[in-house]
Amino acid sequence: MSKAFTKETDHDDEDGDDAGLPPLPAGGKNYITPQGYARLRAELLDLMDNERPKVVEAVHWAARNGDRSENGDYLYGKKRLREIDRRIRFLTKRLDIAEVADPSVHHGSDQIFFGARVTYAEESGAERTVTILGIDEAESALQQVSWIAPVARALLKARQGDVVRLVTPVGAQEIEVLSVTYPEPAKD
Template sequence: MGINLITQEGMEILQKELDFLWRIERPEITQKVTWAAGLGDRSENADYQFNKQKLREIDRRVRHLRKRLEVLRPVPYSPQQEGKVFFGAWVKLVDDEDNTLFFRIVGADEIAHHQDYSSINSPIAKSCLGKEIDDEVYVQTELLKKRWYIDNIFYGAPELVKEKIIAAKEK
């Protein structure tokens, strides 16, 4: 479940990355490879070897992004989601000792560079789905089972809910 879901913001980020790699970075590296190849013996040419490897990495990432973008399905926000935890929700959890946990439920393709994002396939996200504020949530992992309470839920892109995020973290 959820393997091909992505937020609209996540979809735009992946499309921008693909565009940057294909239109800007790849042509620059291709030009460097062509220049370095013109210097002669490629087997001992560090510039050629380095940039050729970089070009392979770019091409691998471009292929991956194109394949993923074909199958990813952006999940739009719906006002009916308000008050319950669904895909794209920002969730603040509190435990019995007043420890807090704050995260957004997103697709697996979005979590790489975000500490406060959790994949919809993660145990914590799965345990929160469909819940409301003040509901108990039991998170079961291989190491422990812990009880949390849903303290806050809201929706929106990070830049649109920045004030809510800050307020939720400070409570």
């Protein structure tokens, strides 16, 4: 059978729109800070208004160059277009269900809620500082953890000075909350 009559498969699409990302808890909300929401929205708008039209134009140009089965520009462009469309679908879904929570409303509080920057001491004496954010915005390299992460779950609702139990794959340990801070409210 000629390749012209075979269906082009989307091997990358088999994993779904949010492959590799943590799922939302069943019945849970997709909490996100106003800054995180703005970043995701800006990414979505950039993909739709800038990146996608450029790739569509490149694919259109490559398609006019003849045999598509051996046209690298065309094949790469189609693949990139699928990636962009998958990311657009993902961002649209996540932004639709996002629950924007401003952590600055807790400024001055010593209790841990979403958006808190928490310093805690482990049993070993090591101190760690993490910021509890939404699953779509937390970056571990920046000492940010998702609110559904085990350490965040253990810390939520605790107060400065409390000792909480953290269950990890290597066993349970107690951690002590040393400090809790929130960003200052925006000045008008």
